[in-house]
Structures are given as C-alpha cells and as structure tokens.
Amino acid sequence: MKKILQSLILSCFLLGGVNAYAADSAGTIRYMSGTLVAQRTDGTVRVLTSKSSVQPGDLLVTGRRSYAQVLMRDGTKMTMRPDSNLKIEAYEFQQSAPKNDNAIFRLLKGGFRTVTGLIGKRGNKDAYKLRASGATIGIRGTDFTSRLCATKGCEDDADAVKPVAKPKPAGRVMRIAGQMVAKQADGNIRKLTLGSPVFEGDTLQSDMASHAVVAFRDGGRITLQQSSIFKVEAFKYEKKGGVQENIALRLIKGGVRVVTGLIGRANRNNYKFRMSGATIGIRGTGFDAWCNGPCASDTSSPVASTGEPLNNTLWSQYAEVQVDGRLSDAGMQTSVSGQYTQLAEGPADPMNGAGVYVWSGEVVFVGPGGSFTVAVNQAAMIAQQTGKPVRILNIPAAVLQNDVPRPDGVPVDLDKLFDEAQAEGDAGLYVTVHDGQVILQKGDQQVDLGKGESGFTNDDILTRLASTPDFMGGDANMDNIEQNDGGGDQGCVVR
DSSP states (O other), X not given: OHHHHHHHHHHHHHHTSOOOSOTTOSEEEEEEESOEEEEOTTSOEEEOOXXXXXXXXXXXXXXXXXXXXXXXXXXXXXEEOSSOEEEEEEEEOOTTOGGGOEEEEEXXXXXXXXXXXXXXXXXXXXXXXXXXXXXXXXXXXXXXXXXXXXXXXXTTOOSBOOOOOOOOOSEEEEEEESOEEEEOTTSOEEEEOTTOEEOTTOEEEEOTTOEEEEEETTSOEEEEOTTOEEEEEEEEOOTTOOSOOEEEEEEEEEEEEEEOOHHHHHOGXXXXXXXXXXXXEESSOEEEEEEOTHHHHTOSOHHHHHOOOOOSSBGGGTEEEEETTEEEOOOSEEEETTEEEEOOBOOSOTTSSEEEEEEESOEEEEETTEEEEEOTTOXXXXXXXXXXXXXXXXXXXXXXXXXXXXXXXSOOOHHHHSOEEOOOOOSEEEEEEEESOEEEEETTEEEEEOTTOEEEEOSSOEEEESSOOGGGSOBHHHHHHHHTGGGSOOOSOOO
C-alpha cells in the first residue's frame, strides 16, 4: 500500500486535482491535508483531491499525517483523522423520497468526527448507522466522535488534549412523549430524548401535549407534564457515599408528579421542593404539584396585579381553613374561641395557583401564611389573598384523573441506567457525543449516550464511561477543520 500511495501522490500532482467520479456521487471531498485515497468496489485505487466525489462502496484511507472532510449529499460532514479507514457500505438519498434514505458506514481503523445531515432526521430514524468492532452506532441527529483503538490508550495519538471533567448526570430520561428540552446553567439548550442525561442546574421544559419521566441516581423520579418548566437546582448523591447528599427541585410552571428516592428517605431535611411562594416538605412521599396563573407568573394575586374587583365565588367551596391547629369547615368566617378567621375571596379554581395532591405518604405544605400537613389522598393549595395553605375539599378532576403516568409506575433498573466504567484506555471502540444522542449497540445490549457522554465496547464489554479518555478529548488539527467549516477549497495538498 505504501508504494501505491507514493505513485498515486505523484498522479495527484500530475492530474492537478481532477474530479475522479461521476455526477451521481454520494458526496464530495470538502477539505484534505495530506493524502487521501479511495479503493473502489472493482479493486481500483484513486487519489482524491478537494472536490473529488465519493461513491457507495468506497473505502476511504487517510495517510499517516493526513486529514480529510467528506460532505455527503444529505449534509452529513465526516472529518477523518490520520491513519483511518472508513468504508461507505451503503448510501441512498433523494430529496423527494425520505422513506428510502439509507446510510451505512463502517469504521475499520482510526477515527473520525461526524455531524449528521438529513438522513436519520426525516423519515426513518434508523436510516443512519455506523458499524465498528462488532458494534452498531445508531444516530439521532447527532454530532459525535468515534475512535477505534488497536492499542491501549490509542498511543499513536500525539495531538490529544485532556478534556474538561464532566459532571455525572443527576438523572436520565426514562420515558418521553412529544418534545422536551433542557436549558443548561451556561444558557445553552439541548433536546432531550430517551436516555438523555439530566444534570444539576438543568431547567427542563416540556412542549404542548408532551410529558417525560426522569429517574434520578438516588432512585427518585418525576413525571413532567405538558407545557411545564422544572429546574434541578441542586443534586449531590454518590451510591458509595462520600458526599453530603442533597437535592433541590423547583417547579416554575405547569405540573409535575414526584416520587422521592433515597435522599428524601434517609434525610428528609436534605430534600427541598419549591414553587413560587410555597415549599413542600417531604415525608418519604409520592405527590403531584402544580404551579399556574399567579404562581407561574410570580405575582401576588390577580387582584394585586390587575386591580380588577374580586371574584365573588369563595375559595371556601373548595377548601377548609386551619385555625389554632384544628380544622373546621370553611365559610365566609370561622369562629374559634371567640376569634374570627376570614378566608379571603378569590378565584374558585384551585388549579389557578400553587397546589399539591398526595398519593403516598404525606407532605408539609408551607406558604407565607403558615403550614399545613397534607395526608394521603388529600390536596391543598395556597390561598392567593392570605398566603395560607388550605385543604381542597372538592379535588378537581384534572388532579384525580391525571392521564400522564405516575413515576413509580415506570420500571427502572438503576444499576444498568447509571452503570459507568472508568476509562482505562483498553483497545476497542470509543464514542463521545458532542450533541444529540447515540445508541451504542452490541448484540442484545445497548447503551444510550447523551451530550457530553462517552461509551466503550470491545469483545468483552459494552458500557458507558464515567469520564472521557484523554485521547478522545480533542485534536488541534481536527478542531481547526471543524471550527473553520472545512477550511475551504484546499486542492491536493501533501505533507
């Protein structure tokens, strides 16, 4: 092969970068630095230059110090690193026929970074596949790097840089219907799919007619309902101990169903659940919470914000008030020991504000005007005019007939879901996800990888890695190619 490369390099200069392929190509070479050749299905070998075409069946081979970027017809970009062999096993793309999309690549040596195009994003989500070392990588609209290491630690990689340490996910999406995104602490937004990680500081937002179940590392779970916003303000937990465990969750808008995990059971004071103007104290519990209207808009009351007259329908047709530690039926006024407590007038709909319904255990519902213990099968709300938590007598159908799944009804294998192996640099296939989702599958096993996560497989194991190996952390030359979008037309450059 070395002699073939030398003769073909000479041909490259003589031909001056002539396009070698027909117009019905699968893609073109957008950038190259060094040597890139293609072995055709008929056994012929050709030197490729900038703007050369590639076809289904081509085996692309980069030289020892060579880089190349291939742009496929559907917009997929593949940036190959040195000493890499990548075969285009199948490729079919027609703008007018998304159901016929098909892209299958096989990594035989080295590595490359992929930013996927239309195939896999329209029509058949399984139309794009990458195969390597007996494993298949399924793509879900993704930017990822794959590296096939023949030796421990990919020791031939001299350009790798040490990556920034990634935090462990607080939870993962276990079930999803519709659309949900996460806004990170740095302001970036990422789409969440099945298996996607959820991190401390993430603010989750569900779309209309959407819901999702998230499982946390300590065994707790939530179901975020449609058109809702929910933040994981804090999450510290290690299965083997060694950290001060705590969790702080905030419902900003909409509704959520919650079941607590080990943190709430072991030390309930370390479990915080907040809404605007309300806090829920946990007692090893399952509950539904909602935050609408003035709660979601963070205003004191509709009256205070609009100046409109009070609604003459009393809260009392839904609630009873706590006076001197005792409960009594709520009317316009309630007399206890000669004292009068007036339940303020306001909107009749208890869903218009902050509320809670308990279906397991109990909670302490705390508002500016006091606290109230809510037992199983009871509901309470914060009275908008007084800030007092009051019991809801006639629980709305929207609460009792909630169609989204209770989180404790979704089976979760925590060991499998959060199983993470240390990256020791063994020979095998490594995958790091920069954006989107990758499904790494081998036989009947699979690992779902989300943004910032890495996976590994060889003949013996398939696992999610606790951290990204150094040799997957970056390559200065590849980073430059990506940042400069291929670097423009390079012609036939040999180093």
